Amino acid sequence: MTNPFSLDALLGGAAAPLLDVSTSAPGPQGRLPLTEDMLLNAPSGDLFALSQNVGMGWDPEELTRTQVLILSTQGGIRAPDGTPIALGYHTGHWEVGLLMQAAAHELRANGGMPFAAYCTDPCDGRSQGTEGMLDSLPFRNDAATVFRRLIRSLPTRQAVIGVATCDKGLPAMMMALAGCGDLPCVLVPGGVTLPPEDGEDAGKIQTIGARYSHGTLTLQEAAELGCRACASPG
Incomplete structure (x- = not known):
């Protein structure tokens, strides 16, 4: 007798493909540029990082390039044509990823190895009038700490580029870069x-609610003006 509560029955006969799970893969081809000195004296993390870099698709023959970390407040998921896959919190961080891409391409073209990391930011315009406003100012300091930790967590970086916008994310990035000591840094405002x-x-x-309640704005005017207000990302 067929079990009506079996996995195959519950999934309408689709269980078999789901259970066909890959448990190994061939792995990248090539060799790491290891030396005897590296094996004897380098931190184990530096050695494992080489394996991870190749595992993400980097050419093993280019692992000795100068490493530059690109940080940003990028938020949301933007398709190449600009349409949203998932929205961010505000227009300010919506396209800073394009600046990161431009920097990464330039670094790679000039013999560098770009890394990218993110700490996105909220918008106090979005949280205005809610308890979310309690997180607006503290976020700046929290994000600065996160950025500094991200910088330190890539021990082999030799320079940092920070791309950020708005009145919390940009100061957070500035605070983080200012704490980098003699590490070369570049700050890129996002526009x-x-x-x-x-x-x-x-x-x-952001005053349409107040103006409507005082009779200085009609419902139609508020709807049309609100739709056009953010005329571009930034």
């Missing part, structure tokens, strides 16, 4: 949101 050609900017638009 601003353009105002609409006909409408209100991202600051004034």
Whole structure:
């Protein structure tokens, strides 16, 4: 008698493909650029990092390049054509990943090995009037700490590029880079949101509720102005 509660029955006969799980893979081809001195004296993490770098697709013959860490406040998941796969918290961090890509391509073209890490940021415009505002200012210090920890957690980095925007993420990045001592650093501001050609900017638009309640704005005006307010990412 067939068990109606078997995995195959519950999944409508689709259990077999789900249970066909790969438990090993061939692995990258090539050789790590190891030396006797590295094996005897380098931190074990430096050696394992080489394996991880190749495991992410890096060419084993290019593992000795200068390593540069690119940090950012990137948020959301943006498709190559600009459409959202998953939204971020605000327009400010929506496209800083494009700046990171440009920096990474330039570094690689000039013999570098770019790394990228992220600590995204909230938006106090979004959390205005809610208990989320309690996290706005503390986030700056928290993020600065996270960025510094990310920098220290890549011991082989020889320089850092920070890409950030807005009034919490950008100061957090500045604080982190300022704490890097003699490590070469570059700060890249991410740019601003353009105002609409006909409408209100991202600051004034945040008063539509108050203005409507005082009768200085109609419901239709509020809806149309609000839709145009963030005319571009930034």
